[in-house]
Amino acid sequence: MSTLLEVSGVSVTFDGFKAINNLTFQIGPAEMRAVIGPNGAGKTTFMDIITGKTKPDDGHVLWGDKSVSLLSMSESQIAQAGIGRKFQRPTVFEDQSVRENLMLALRNKRGPLAVLRFRAGQADHQKVADLAEEIGLQNALNRKAGELSHGQKQWLEIGMLLAQDPQLLLVDEPAAGMTPAEREHTTDILVAAAKSRAVVVVEHDMEFVRRLNCKVTVLHEGSVLAEGSLDHVTNNDKVIEVYLGR
Template identity: 75%
Template sequence: MTSLLEVSGVSKTFDGFRAINDLSIQISEPELRAIIGPNGAGKTTFMDIVTGKTKPDTGRVLWGARNESLLGLSEAAIANKGIGRKFQKPTVFEDQTVWANLNMALRNKRGPFAVLFHRKTGEDEARISQIASEIGLTDQLSRMSGELSHGQKQWLEIGMLLAQDPRLLLVDEPAAGMTAEEREKTTDILRHAALTRAVVVVEHDMEFVRRLNCKVTVLHEGHVLAEGTLDHVTADSTVIDVYLGRADA
């Protein structure tokens, strides 16, 4: 595995509250990583900084083999570098079919006129079929997306991000609101996606994280508290004290 993303010495303060405090995290390619921690630990701010939504006060965010700085780039420019983000609430085009959603998301080099006159190709069809199979929606391609279950909408949005062929996929609490069967399927989707890219999952559901079977980073007060396997970090007395032992965890 090679280093893809390096967050080094990053800090961010909002109105006197230090959301990120000298945070350093390195993500490889390919890799599946879970990030856990109590509310206010800095998980969302970390993703905001990586995607350009929030600018840090100090530190570096480096990308790719050339260690290119992402700081100062727009959200769109960072997305074009190959960083995709999925928020907790699924956002799909509900009045369009599953097929149409995936087709719109395909990463094609099209100018404004090319988009207007684009015709589907065999390559597009094959790619859509492949993604639909990966996310378990092959038999739902002709269905309106608004008719899908919550879990299926989550899978469709993951598929739409995969259609853009990101090198890094940031996924925020994908298990929220899912049935046990849907959570199981979601871990399979994410584990498969991480075979060829970096996938970072922010999650509270410990059983979901256990099924991911990956390296876990625990954040607390904006910095890394512990890192390793789930068994390793959950046995850490400090992690138990500040996160696992909390009533609101």
């Protein structure tokens, strides 16, 4: 299988603390991956490095068929190259409708001047309708985003990222604060998204991870401690010791 993203031998130190320690990670072009680990394992720093927010001290981060180095690119260049990130707290335009939020996200694919001149065409309206259906908000297109439940706001933000058609989607703890029904729907959205792009989900909720039914990477002290199916990693003695507890 070809590799979309390859992180190799990456280390980063903050004030003498090694947040990431010789980390190696690979993901293919249409693959779902869950990343788990205790607090302080380096999960957020790992995503910060991929998106250009943090530059490592050592190692390589290579992207796409041509193995372009992400380390020489700015955060905005990395986003334009096809990497989207969803933070834990949803950030949507609360005073705008669901439709307007999705339409604004579509505009982000254009340059600043093009955005000013942008007039939504039939194809744009169809894309927004398709996205709304994909995230389960087709009946809420005219509602203000601020009126949505926490879970619905999370779905809207995922939709806004999907509007930009990223090749890799990084999602931070999507299940936090959701009802069981919302968690189930979120699983469906992410599993569907991973059919056509790579999706990395950082999560603590083991039931949520189980439903994703994907390969799991366990981080500990900035390194990969174990990798494989959820059953494989949760039966690993080291993982039990440092993360799951006896």
